[in-house]
Amino acid sequence: MSSDRRVRRAVVLGGGVAGLTAAFGLAERGFRVQLLESRARLGGRAFSTPDRTFGDELDNGPHVLLGCYRALRALLARLCTEDGFRQERSLALAFRTKEARTLRLALPRLPVPLAMPWALLRLPVPFAARWRALRGMVATLRRPGASDTLGDWLRRHAQLGVPDAFLWRPLCRAIMNVEPEQAAAADFLATLREAFTGSAAHAAFWLPLRPWHELLGGPAVAALRAVGCDVRTSARVVAAESVAGRVAVLRLGDGERIEVGPDDVVVAAVPWFAFAALWPGLGPRCGELQSSPIVTAYCRQPATAAPLPDDGPVTAFVDGDPFHFLIRRPGDDTRHFAMLAGGNRSFDGQDVATIAERARRQLAACWPSAQFDALEVRIRKEHHATFVAACGTRDLRPVPGRLPDGPANLFVCGDWTATGLPATLEGAARSAEAMLVAMAR
Ligand SMILES: Cc1cc2nc3c(=O)[nH]c(=O)nc-3n(C[C@H](O)[C@H](O)[C@H](O)COP(=O)(O)OP(=O)(O)OC[C@H]3O[C@@H](n4cnc5c(N)ncnc54)[C@H](O)[C@@H]3O)c2cc1C
CATH class of the missing domain: 3.50.50.60 (FAD/NAD(P)-binding domain)
Structure with missing residues (x-):
């Protein structure tokens, strides 16, 4: 000037x-x-x-970035902290079912519109469900009605059942921080199109390596x-x-x-x-x-415990209740992980001991052969984590x-x-x- x-x-x-x-x-x-x-x-x-x-810095809750976050990356570049993230090359996540099975969705390093059908068709779920999920992906290209919730959209496009449980509900919880029945279909699909219509790296996670x-x-x-x-x-x-x-x-x-x-x-x-x-x-x-909460249970198994299998940084609990995701910081001891619930109002008014016990019970149901009695749990509650879109x-x-x-x-x-x-x-x-x-x- x-x-x-x-x-x-x-x-x-x-x-x-x-x-x-x-x-x-x-x-x-x-x-x-x-x-x-x-x-x-x-x-x-x-x-x-x-x-x-835990003796170190603890986040108020895990934050995961996507490769398409260009404006945020510009801010991180100013702060010289872009190297504080592990930048995945394509989207990969695991699912843990109530039957204690782990399934994986891993996109090859191709543009997402090509990679997603390939990855969906390889998911080890019944073929009819994979086919329906694929048709749902195609339907995302069309604009939904302004008054449609994602729940309405899922019904209209025959996405209930397996496609909902494996694909849409985890994505909706991650992106919108509420259940599909509450989320505006237009906002959800606009975000999905932004992340899923470009290169493989565009849709891939950026995972913080530090607090x-x-x-x-x-x-x-x-x-x-x-x-x-x-x-x-x-x-x-x-x-x-x-x-x-x-x-x-x-x-x-x-x-x-x-x-x-x-x-x-x-x-x-x-x-x-x-x-x-x-x-x-x-x-x-x-x-x-309206505000939507995020509740995180930071968990540490004792050094003597057999660690949970390392299924990568993000695992979605299929039909997860009360927690929706298990998140690991890359490079951390695999006995250290976080369980995250987005928009789950059943925690309202519950004290940390009750929430910690719910986390232990869910883990025990998902990994029946593991021991969680000595699991240390720290709870972080954010009442105004996001607004409800x-x-x-x-x-x-x-x-x-x-x-x-x-x-x-x-x-x-x-x-x-x-x-x-x-x-x-x-x-x-x-x-x-x-x-x-x-x-x-
Ligand atoms: C636990 C958790 C997990 C999340 N996970 C993700 C994720 O994985 N990916 C993702 O993209 N987003 C995630 N989000 C959402 C993301 O954090 C927010 O969308 C984003 O940080 C909002 O930034 P903001 O600058 O708009 O608002 P804020 O970060 O809320 O910043 C507003 C600031 O204003 C200050 N302030 C308030 N009132 C006053 C006042 N009267 N005077 C002065 N200062 C004031 C506040 O203290 C605050 O620092 C998550 C949020 C939470 C809580």
Whole structure:
């Protein structure tokens, strides 16, 4: 920016993926950036904290990326942490059935539209079910009705039974964090098309090799400061005051008052419920978005125990109840793994001892010859892990950028804005990119 122009200030609220992407982008565009994050750490919903029992950093829940997450990868590249992930070359996952069988779906390194039929037809399930699943894959290319849940879509395309249990339900839980009966078919299929219509690497997992604080929040502080950004953690914005149609004052929880100048902009990169609390009535009723939880049981078998067979980093429990996935961090001791349940409301109100016991019982049912009595379990609960992308939810998600009815200097982004994706790290990063484009107009 030339020295005769005043440097505009941007105040970014929230230090998750959206806020970090926005802060870097604004600094690049010549803004003097101040980032206010309510917690003591950056990273938002992808974070880790030290755990006394396990003696190291424990994530708030496992996060798995896909090769098609280009905007998130751009952020990781800025932080120089892309090498903190194992980048698979094609999609591979295991299934564990209630009959204690392990099945594998592994795509060859061909473009996914060619690789998926080949892999599906090799799944060791009845041929009629494989054929139906294949026809379902073809049906994903057609647009569903706006009021169709994925459950409706599965029924209409004869996908109930084996295709649902092996393919659609695990994918829906992973992508949408709710059951197919709740998920908007359009949002699910749009995401699937994005991941499954390109190269093999596009649909493959990127698996973190280190705790999330080391990959995102920790390095972000130094990287933001290096581009001149003023990073303030433990700075919760509790109120925003507008004067003449512009945000003029932000108030912090400790009473501090932050003046917003006439040329300054404010970027809200906070979750939907926090936005609705700060600006009630603004945005298209975003306060009506529902939250969906993620519950994770981090498990450690004692060193003397025979480890579970290593079936790769992601195993889906077929008809899994209460947990849906078993996830391993590549390179970790195979006795260490996480069990994850997305959107399972049966945990609501349950204490950690009860949840840990449910995890042990499920493991014992799936691996009857293994011993889980001495299994150490740590529970992590995230009540607001994602919003529910249900039918009609699109009307509640504002376009990233300035709100039509909002203060003129207020811009909004976050995974819950209208990105065309459900709540994902990639959606958060893309929302900030879209917000920056809108700001330049
Ligand atoms: C356990 C778990 C597992 C997940 N797994 C995956 C996965 O495998 N793949 C995937 O793509 N996505 C996954 N997600 C979803 C993903 O984490 C989110 O979509 C993404 O992190 C959202 O980023 P964001 O920047 O939009 O919001 P957030 O990460 O929520 O960031 C918002 C920030 O704003 C701060 N804030 C809130 N209120 C205020 C305030 N008043 N003042 C100042 N700061 C404030 C918050 O503390 C937070 O740091 C998972 C989420 C969870 C919880």
